[in-house]
Amino acid sequence: MTLPPGTGFMVLVGGKMRIGELAQRAGVSVKAVRYYEQLGLIEPSREANGYRSFSQDHLRAVVEIRRLNTVGISPLRAAPFIECLDNGHQHGDECVSSLAVYRDAIAELNRIIDALSERRTVLQERLHLGANKTFKKEDSVTDPVPLPQGLPIPEDDGAADHLPGTRMPELTLATSDGGSVDLSRLGPGRTVIYLYPLTGRPGVDLPEGWDAIPGARGCSTEACDFRDHFEVLREAGISRVFGFSSQEPSYQAELVSRLRLPFTMISDGAFALAEQLRLPTFAAPDHDRLYARLTLIVSRGMIEHVFYPIFPPNTHAQQVLTWLEANPR
Template identity: 65%
Template sequence: MRIGELVALTGASVKAIRYYEQLGLIAPARKDNGYRSFDDHDARAVSEIRELASLGVSPQQAAPFLECLGLGHDRGDDCVSSLSVYRDTIANLDRMIGSLSERRIELQRRLNESAERTFTQRSNMTDFTLLPEGLPVPDDDGAAGHLPGMHLPNLVLPTSDGRRVSFDALGPGRTVVYLYPLTGKPGVDLPEGWDAIPGARGCSTEACDFSNHFDQLRQAGAQRVYGMSSQSPEYQDEVVQRLQLPFTMISDESLAVADALKLPTFAAPGHERLYSRLTLIVRDGEIEHAFYPIFPPNTHAQQVLAWLEQHPA
């Protein structure tokens, strides 16, 4: 076959094929007119080189794999010499990952330091228990009226502390799960027009209110308190650490719980679906009470506390 046919068969570029030939990885025959003539062996070699490259094994390291194929083995890594290339490549990747991780940590440190410095300089709102004035109040559209009496779905979800919880088996007694759309953090902008969306603003203030009343909630019969959103566990962990929350967050990035329980959600710029602010009182896997809509969020934990005190288990 000619080089154009080899390109079509393997997906490699003409330049790449000529480079492989320069490295001695393939050795096409020459016709009387001087054109290269490639065969099935060359096509297999080119495909092997490309597959290895996709894994981080450079063409310069591919020779042992091609030699292994040339000996009649079904796979290029059936030979011991190929395995040593794997080990060397893994070691190089580990070094790269370590270096990149160190860079990321330093960049994140500088970002947080700069953002917090800028935030302090430009904003008088340093108390997370406060909210801006004039926020729109969400309407009660009845979207949570069906929840009392429902059982939690059988879903296993990750948490901000690196663990996983069975959502239908949070534990005996009462559990408070407050759902929120998203929390901001230094250096990361909130969606455009966030404050104009009824019930959107106030996730950090709500978290702080639950933190401030955590011991009282426990004394009133809440065995556990969880925050829950569709943000990643890593993002949630940053919030838990920064706000020094005494409880963990549950991450539901696919909004599986929302789908199972038909919970209210909304869209915002850059976010197709977010949880509407809602709090569940769960008792032995069954929803006992639902708070919805929630406003203002910065005093909502006190509302939950009052309900628990008025409805002792």
């Protein structure tokens, strides 16, 4: 075993050391050394004056116990590793009994992860149910947020000109259904990814001055347009449709449920895709950064076509459909 800096063997007559010296060199407390002794992991010898005397082997064992503890193997389960060292092995995990402890620890972690995933699913369901209680859900699935008149029309600033022909990065992001998606592995066929700034909720105000920002207004109505043309888009050769924003998956999931969307949303709160592809973003009151409205047509891991800027958003899915009909696979 290679010891960390400061834990080299004692250069003393006979290699003996007191408990304080051992603790300092191993990077643990004296109390921890006494605890390891109580567990029978180390057995110091006694000097004539009654003091405990520890050897280099004890130092090696304590360092091993400390390292195991950092990866979740408690001292209560460290005995097989210490026995492995005592039997002359260079590392404490070179024995079958040590590997069995690793397997048991991994199995325990898997059980914990499964339990947490189940708990998360239940909490997300309760969140969605609670959010739906705050407004009356209409039987109709028509556009709940019609666009106001006189919205400013966004201009093409060239911020997306570099995107066609660019390969999608190896980037895995969370989705509104509790899963995740690797953007470099979207599968065969064409994929539509429409990026939008943010969606509101009934009774929740949009950022101040939202309607005055070119291209900002219309995220919910854009989602409705993709919903209403989802089957037609599939008939035109689209394999998958994703909405994409920086909002949290739980927030996106509420939108999917409320608008009855037949597709999932992708969450990118860290703006990782924006950084890797140099995508256009903007700021708004209470929001330091938001995605600009933009749609990617991805095929075989490559960006085949980009829609930018987009206006009006409430007919954008039809614009995508027109392009697909003019550019069949």
